Amino acid sequence: METAGSKAIEVTDLTVAYQDKPVLWDIDLNVPPGVLLSIVGPNGAGKTTLIKAILGLVRPAAGSVLIYNKPYEAQRQIVGYVPQRGSVDWDFPTNVLDVVMMGRYGALGWVRRPGRQERELALQALEKVGMAVYATRQISQLSGGQQQRVFLARALVQDATVYLMDEPFQGVDATTERAIVTLLQELRANGKTVVVVHHDLQTVSDYFDWVMLLNIRRIASGPVDEVFTPDNLRETYGGRVAFMKTGK
């Protein structure tokens, strides 16, 4: 399954510690291009930390991360990031279009301001997430689902090849959840690689084709059919999983 030379993300022996407390132990993860992978694990399993480590936001104690065979610093332009919705202040004085345009800031580089082209791209991305009519709306007036769509649109304008999303389904309504799933599948159809931190075990096999089970160490990763087994889940959650629709 994991053929050499075709790795969108390659995490090798990654250990991350906050001060003296290890958060991730020796993680290996290979994500081939064009898969939809969900990272699943209990609270405090290090899911967000893994995403942040891949993005170079936290420094690992050991191990390395490669995106298409190069370190993240060299591949920023092809990576899109959707942070947790709750990580920002939604009362910030700005509107939807402005937030989405922030996705182009990296490509713009220092000092240069977004112009008409960025505006166009942002509007297209908003169209894709069904938020075009809200372009001029102040972000504090959005519902949770709408906020999430705005964040997704911001990642879309990054026009990345690899997407990392932290809990995009957190606290969104059913319509938004369906819209996000459609979007994720569209991205995969276009050959993008998408990694999603997810915690609704019920929907893993419906939404994703790959899964990584994580609890400070990697329990298993691979195609949902092979990996999403009761045994692996029990090992991840320590026997706390009762009823679960698994891959088999």
Add this chain to the structure above:
Amino acid sequence: MESLSILIHLDYTLMIVAIGAALLGTVSGALGTYAVLRRQSLLGDAISHAALPGIAIAFLLTGSKTPLILVLGAAIAGWLGTLLIMSIVRLTRIKYDSALAIVLSTFFGVGLVLHTLIQRTGNANQAGLDTFLFGQAATILERDVLTIGILGGASIIVTLVFWKELKLLVFDEDFAASLGFPTRTLDILLTSLLVIAIVLGLQAVGAVLMSAMLVAPAVAARQWTNRLRLMVFLAGCFGALAGVSGTIISSTASRIPTGPTIVLCATVVVGISIAFAPNRGLVWHRIRHQRNRRDLKMAAEAQE
């Protein structure tokens, strides 16, 4: 007619003071916006108090009372205070508020000790400390206006040049870092700009009231707009408005200190904004609430 007579009363000295206060109000209002948005409203209070030992040490070292040297000392001490607050929060379990309170009060205490030392050598008098505490807007000279204009103007230009980067930093630091922007450097830049605004403002309103000059214009501006651009601009205007009106009001009668008057003017602007600003204001809310209720009631009646 009233305003005409005020205009005539605007003699040259007062005009200089008013211009100085307006410039200071603009700078602190515009830069204070970032502090308020980052929920660091009280960092300004800590920096302004922490500046005292810096001023005292600068004076002890150089023996000079040149404003620029004292301002430099104040800026360094304010900076060190900020650094200490951040280190305490990062390295211990003490929370931000306590770290702030400790640095604010104890740095000030150290400054007070140094001040009494200076006083004992007969080089200074109580007036120096009063100036630090309450500012001396009334003594702003042409030269000071020039300093304020150059330093303040430079800070505002820097925020304009790095507009996009600072905005992203304040809104979503992690995302900014993921795009490759050096968030730490940007953070240092923004804090330095804040320190500059504060040490300049000390002259007008003093350490005790400085935080109001950072917070009040920004809070008022936030009520009128949902755009950062307009918020920074309005905060600058409100700051200038408070500076000028405070200066003029305090000049109309004897024994009305300028600094507190400026602060009260800024507070009045906040009050008006919170009450009457469209969309966000309290009055607006009340009206919309009542209209909604009436509409609901009418809809219910129509159904019956």
Add this chain to the structure above:
Amino acid sequence: MIHNHLDILLIAIVTAVACALPGVFLVLRRMTLMSDAISHAILPGIVLAFFLTESLSSPLLILAAAGTGVLTVLFVELLQRTKLVKEDAAIGLTFPALFSIGVILISRFAGNVHLDMDAVLLGELAIAPLNRLKAFGYDLGPVALYVMGTILVLNLIFIFVFYKELKLATFDASLAAALGFTPTLIHYGLMTLVSVTTVGAFDAVGSILVVALIAGPPATAYLMTDKLSRMLILSAIIGSVNAVSGYWFASLFDVSIAGAIATMTLLVFGVIFLVVPNRGLIAIARRHARQKWEFAQTMLVIHLFNHEGLPEAETESAIADLHEHLSWDPTFTTQVVRYALHNRCVSQDEAQLILTEQGRAIAQQALVQ
């Protein structure tokens, strides 16, 4: 004037302890800046009461100030509740406004004669003992000592009586509410206490340095202990130490007593910050140095353990390739391998590292945690 010295010292200690006790709860509840706000905002209350009574020592002053203090807290909360202003900004708006009103009232109507702004902001411990309490022709000691003593006793009683409630409201406000303890009541009780204490301490140390007395000792104690009761006692002790050493320092160099106490507060905090066992900077650095090898060894055995028996094991455990897998510096890798070999966590089989039983146990244990 030995007598005078002792009086000053006593006032300083009593004030420091009286401030430190409610300060513990402010530090734990992340409300320390409220004390900064209150100490400034009570000025108009004091001024108005002074206009009414024309006396600085009237108990009405304390009542008025305490009332203004509670009003300040209420006002900050009201501002916050509009959702238009965040908590920090609400504090930053409220106290300068009230303080400005106080300053303007003083300079407009009181002149500089009776109510001195410097006294309000900076206090003057040195003259505190001059105002004596006299009864039947006997000198019973300085008034300030009685005032602060009473406040200290009040604080002690409040904390003693409501200890359980305070503890619960501090660590789990929702549970306290569910149990019917109304955290709001406890909150306002505490805030009243802080206001009263601040006014009392005003005379001695002024409104800026009172913050050092309220926040300094509890924050220092917080670095030393996890237990609330111990934190209270430690805060009181640290407060006294700061007061005594500050007074001694001030007499030695003939500088402001209040300033010196605040300086000592910073110094004591700094020293504890550096040297306290477990949480101090030095302890952290030493633990870090000690654990660096331990931690690296654990990383190594876990690495070997994770790849044990898998097809890739051969390359993953090759000594020459280890540094590449772990992205470690080659010299560091060699040192870690030597350390692990020495501890018999791994054994060497030509170019390969092999886990020993002991190494496997370490890996398993680390992963279970």
